[in-house]
Amino acid sequence: MATFKALVQKKRSDNTYVVYIRCTHNRSIKYIKTDLYVHERKIKGGEIIDQTILGQCAIKIKGYLDKLNNADNVNRWSVNDIVDFLTTEQTDIPFIPFCKSFIEEMRKENRGRSATNYMCALNSFVRHSGNNVTFQEINSIELTNWIKSLGDMKRAKESYPKYLKTMFDAGCSEYNDYNRNIIRIPSRPFTGVKIPKHDVAPKKAIDASVIKSILEFEAITEQTKKARDIAKLVFYLVGINTVDLFNLKHSNYINGKICYNRSKTKDSRTDKAYIEITVHPDILYLFEIYKGEERLFDFGYCNARSFNKQINIGLKTISDTLGIPQVGTYTFRHSWATIAYIDCGASIDSVALCLNHISAHKVTRLYVKDIFKPIEVLNSEVIDFVFGRKKVGKKKKKVDVKELELVG
Incomplete structure (x- = not known):
């Protein structure tokens, strides 16, 4: 345990000394400067003899000892750790x-x-x-x-x-320094606070026939034409988020594939949420119509937020014209997943891979060479099903709401 003693060092020009408290711990010494002063007349043999000063120092030393007694593993600390601990002010933190x-x-x-x-x-x-x-x-x-x-x-x-x-x-x-039990913020105010649970919104998937009617919509205005085209890009690119679609660069288009990191989860995953989507021939003409200079596409908007907002406005007009419930850009992601799972008989793991979610086979992704090939196959099946090009020879599944909650 550390020991303390009040003493003085160098005399000042006014014949007074600053009072220090010496801290000795594990054969090391460090001095704590106080706000006390003692005149040379109260020093004898290098020792303080002023009882008032000694009394005040005794109070300070008792406070140090009390504080150390409430700390853990003090014997493992250095003398510097002890002095830092004792002299750190417990001020309120903004x-x-x-x-x-x-x-x-x-x-x-x-x-x-x-x-x-x-x-x-x-x-x-x-x-x-x-x-x-x-x-x-x-x-x-x-x-x-x-x-x-x-x-x-x-x-x-x-x-x-x-x-x-x-x-x-x-x-x-x-x-807070939990190793040395230096706790400047001792409270845990969130303990016991009941945070309301937000009800899961109903899934936004729509039938394949409705998807087809939107993607084949005969647009009159520029806004509805663009909304239809973007909906088609989103659906054909396996429900790509509009922020990712907007930010695609020419370097993301490699050998007929869109290769990108999903912005929503790239910072929280070790694989950076990387995915490759083979571009279906049906949408190649859209790559020419909306070809950009700095980015892969130029949709005429300054940022991804306004882009998504305006496309959703256009989709509302299309919905109203077709007499269907209102859809948005996210509808096509949900719908792709639902059609793949229910109508095309894909497994939930396959759908998770296509949606770029972390699956139960995430370790396998590290060494399987052509891990993204199933996406191309399943995407073609979904597109063919929507446009009636061929029947999918798998039994239609009963909807499993809990499994479909993975769509996001």
Whole structure:
């Protein structure tokens, strides 16, 4: 255990000494400077004889010992660790600035979409609790009241608290030293907070006949023509997300295949969510119509968000004209998967591979040479089924809702 003693070192020009507390631990020494001063008249033989100063130092030393007694594995610490531990002020830590820096790091890692979601959650919390809240002030009552204030925003009530908890936990990892039991953020305010579950939205898949009617829609306006064409690209490219379609570069088109990393999951997977989709001959003409210079396609929009929004507006017009429930770009991803599974008899693992999900055979993907070949085969079957080019010789399956929940 560390030992402490009050002493002085060098005399100042005004004949006073700064009082230090010497810390000795494992035969090493380090000095802690105090805010106390003692006159040379109160020093005898190099020792402090001022009882008032010695009393104040005794109080400081008792505080150090009490603090060390509450720490774990102190004997394994160095003397520097001990002094750092004793002199670290337990000040309140601002929560909002930390969260903003956390989100900024996400942007630097090209996780812009996630960063936007986290910022929305933070802004909501700031509106409720203010901009000056600290880590230590956040408690379960405050969090519960904030969640209640979100009202009917069901998706936000589920996701926002999770985003906030992620940032709070990151702060604990940043400021707490669990190895030395230096805990600046001792609370766990999310413990006991009930986060509402968001009901799973009904799946958006539509029948093959409806898919066919949309992809063969006789467009009158430029907007509906473009919406139909993009829907066709999405469907023929195995439900590719519009953000990935928008961002494709010429380098992603290799030997008749679209080779890319799915942006939604590339940062969370060891394989970077890489996939290859063989381009079906039916859509080659669209590659010429929308041929871009900087990107593979030029759809006439400045970013992926506005692109997706405008295409969905065009699809709404098509839906209204055909007298069918409203569809969006994601409908074609769900529909491709459903047709592949139910009408073409594909296994869930095959559908998962085609949708670029992590499957039970993810290790196999490391060494199977032509792992993406089944995608080409199944995609051709789905397209042929939709357009009635040939009947699929497999028994139609009964829908398994739980299995189809993998579509995303």
